[in-house]
Each structure stands twice: as C-alpha cells, then as structure tokens.
Amino acid sequence: MNVLSKEKESYPVVEKYKRFLLLERGLSKNTIEAYMTDLAKLIAFIQEQNIPVKEITTDTLEAFLAQLYDEQISPRSIARIISGVKSFFRFLVLDEYLEDDPSELLDSPQIGMKLPIVLTLEEIDRILSVIDVSTSEGTRNYAIIETLYSCGLRISELTHLRFSDLYFDEGFIRVQGKGSKQRLVPISETAITRINDYLPYRRQLNVQKGQEDFVFLSARGKAISRITVFYYIKQYAEAVGLQKKISPHVFRHSFATHLLERGANIRAIQEMLGHEKITTTEIYTHIDRTFLRQEIIEHHPRNKRN
Template sequence: MDEVIYGYSCYLKDERELSQNTLESYIRDLEQFKEYLNSNSSFDLMSANKTIIITYLMYLQKDGKATSTISRNLASIRSFYQYLINKDFIREDPTYNLHSPKGERKVPDILTPKEVDLLLSQPDVGDFKGSRDKAMLELLYATGIRVSELIDLNINDINFEIGYIALRGDSLQERAIPVGKLAIDSLKLYINEYRSQVLRNVRETAVFLNFQGKRLTRQGFWKIIKYYTGNTNINKKITPQTLRHSFAVHLLQNGADLKSVQEMLGHSDISTTQMYSFATNDKKLREVYKKAHPRA
C-alpha cells in the first residue's frame, strides 16, 4: 500500500506538477483517511466503497471540521481514486457522484481602508527589517497574493518599469498582477538600499530575506504581521489572509469587476471569488438605506 501512495505522490509531483504545499496537503488527507479505515473498518484504501467514504465525511463533520476542510478531504480522496482508475488498479471510482457538503457562506473579516493605512504605517523604513516588512505588507495588500506566493517571489518576478509581478501557480501557468506605486516604491527602497546588507550569496534570487540572507519562511512572516498588528490597537484578528480579503473587497467596492478580481487572486472558480461580493453588496445596501430611508 505504501508503494501505491508513493507512486501517487510521484504522479502529483511529476505529471500534475503540483506545488510542494499542495502535494503535502493531498498526501496528508489521504494518510488520515487511511488511518481512519485501519481503525474503524475492515476496508483499506484499495477496497473502500462509497458508503465508507460517506461515513468518513460524516465522521469529520461530527468531529467539528469546517466545511472547507471536509470538501478538501473529499477532493484529495477523489484525486487518489481517479489515479487508481487511470492506472487500472481498480475498476470503479467510489467517489463518483459524491458531492462536497454545502456550508453557510461566511463573509471574510476585512479591514477598513483607515485600518489598512494604520497597519502599513507601523514599520520604520530606516533600517533593513523595517524596510523589508513595509515592502511585504504593502505588496500583500496591493496585490492580494497568498503568503506562499509572497515568500516565493524572486527578483526577476518584479517588473518595476511597468509595475507588475509575475506568479506561477501549481500548473506553472503564469499570471501577472499589477502593483501600485506605493508598493513599488517600498520594494525599490528595500531592494536598492537594504537587501544587500544581509545578502550572503549573490546567486540568491529571493526578494525577501531573513537576517541570515536566506529566503524568509512563512512562519517568519506570520511573526512579522503579528508583531505589527499588536501595535495598532485594531480590535480585529489580523492575519495575512485578512489583507488578501481586504484587497478583494476594497477593489469590488470601488468598481472592479468580479472576473478581474478572480484573475488577480488566482481563483480557478469564480464562485470562490463571489464570496467577496456579499460584503460589497451589504455595504452598498446599507449606504442606499441610510440615504433613502427617512428614519435611517
């Protein structure tokens, strides 16, 4: 069985060309399903049927897992069985016609433009750390990119003249995202004045470095944003995802179309992007009500 999972892992990496983070997520979900089968049934991965998979999804739900987590698990399990079908290891796909659970659509937490300004004004750009942190926060809000994309950014991915960054997703398909002047100026200051202070290897391509001159990690950036949010007195839980959400909602509130926001966020399905329109429509309705209702 371990050989099958290993073969599947190689398939995800070599043929589907998934990123390391996505690949690890697929395998982790599959291993958890395997452990469930070993502990709660007489089935294994090769013999599991639709009933046992439904039972497993119900188990995850009773265990308090979020709808998004359950949907991701089903996607991981479905991908594995499609692989087994294609390799002629099994004849029938036990996930056929199984649908992800539908949960309540939750409007994501966002910051107001004033709160964004307050957060982005925290770093002191007079040294390496402050300049780097300012550039990271400005770029995250200016583009709505994911933390992994921010950390993976290389020098050659930035076009300063036109003002955009180039990103490559799991499929290696490039998407270009425009970057505003404030973020470009912050990047120029950091790269031209401070990045070289910690650079140890001239071949290092990472934009954002730690004090050892190596690519900054996700954990490192989480500590950075936690540090600055602690100084703002903003009574909201602020994560890197909060800036991504705020980017999307603020664009829509100011007239951007949903399709363009979808492309910038890198969503494969526009229904994922539509959750931001709920927050936008809610604000517009409140404004209309306040202006029109005599007792508003």
C-alpha cells in the same frame, strides 16, 4: 505513527497517486502534502478495518465519514477530506486500478458561507503608520505589506518573489502561483517605491548562497518565511489596537474587495488573484453587496435619525 510511511509498502498505489499529483497535475508541495494528510485518514481507517484499497465500497466510505463526524471534525474540514478522497478515487479509475468509483455518491456537508475578513483603507494606513521605516527591518516590512495589498498576493507568492520576476519599467511583476502557474500582476507605484526604499538595506545583508534572487530576505540573508511575515503583521495590528483577527491573507482579501467596490471587472480580479474558477472570486461579490447595503442604510434619508 506516520500512516503514509507505513502504507508505502502496503499501498504502493498511494505513492503512485502522489507522483501523479506532482508530475501530471503540477500541484505545489504544500498542496500535495495537504492531499496526502487527508488521504492518510482514510488509509488509517481501512488499515484498522483490514480492507484493501480494491475492496473499498461506498459503504466503507460512509463509515469512514461517520467516524470523522464522531471525532467532531468540522464540516468544512470534512468537505475538504471528501474532495481529496474523490480525487484519489478518480485517479484509481483513470489508472484502471478500479473499474468503478466508490466515492461518486458521497455528499459533502452543507457549509455556511463564511465571508473573509477585510480591512478598510484607513485600517491598512493605521497598520503602516506604526512601522519604523528608519530601520532595515521596518523598511522591509513596509514594502512587504504594501506589496501584499497592492498586488493581492498569497503569502507564499510574496516569499518566493524574485528579482527576475520584477518588471518595474512595465509596471508588472511575475507571480509563481498555485501549481507552478505563472501570471503577470500590475504593481502600484507606491509598492515599487517601497521596494526600492528597501533595497539599500538589503544590499548590506550577508546573503546566503542560493538566496541571491529572492527580493525579501530575513536578517540572516535567507528568503523570508511566512511565519516571520505573519508575526510582524500581528504585532503591528496589536500596536494600533485592531480587533480583527488578521493574517497576511487578509491583505489579499482587502485588495480584491476594494477593487470590486470601485467597479473593477470581476474577471479582471479573477485573473489578478490567479483563481482557476470564477466561483472562487465571487465570494467578493457577497462582500460588495454587504458593503452596498451598509452604505445605503447609513445614507438613506428614511434611515436618518434626528
């Protein structure tokens, strides 16, 4: 059962919250859907308990979280759900629907820091080496991977990249990030060359109406999907025997890590990645320290083995 379709009638305040996320906070459709999916779990719980939104207490929310733990939902997912629930109740107080916030005292579970998967330059080169650039598909895919890595893009940012966002003469592209926020990102000469190599093949496609401005297209002339990009990256990784579990996002992680390893300022990396908080970018300082320790242990004279 789709809980949210039922609550439109019973809980109109939830629909009001959804409009708030879209119009006031300017969040993307995918982000809003994630918020609403998590909130639907709470709505389902209070429906079962026959509790109106205005009568939700901290005890109600503690019982809700206990149910999530009983369902063996991971601590990371529970932390995300708590964050969404807190956002919802902050809105209710702001909207004067509630006087007090029952979620204020909720604690998120402790989550061990999980370092993202990162590729070495050699591994990236190996992946690129198996792409057949004599084909239109291969030329496009090479340009896609080079752009993902060169600019540190999210997959949604790449699939929505438009010709009107390209400023090759200046060496930049304009990126539509989360919450419809725009940023300018430097693009390498290599990525520019690979995109230009792809354009003659792209011009041969029967481009669908409304898709003319998208840079990367499927064989059917529509903006390429994230699933298609994921599929090809997985195929190339398997072709070179790469054991790491990779996705398009791994190239973004690799981009940030390689910049940091080579001395780039973390604030500049934050700006390029489009992170709102520096703490999000700081995950890469942990990767950098891990890399530094490995380098020292490997090359320290006291650790040399005869």
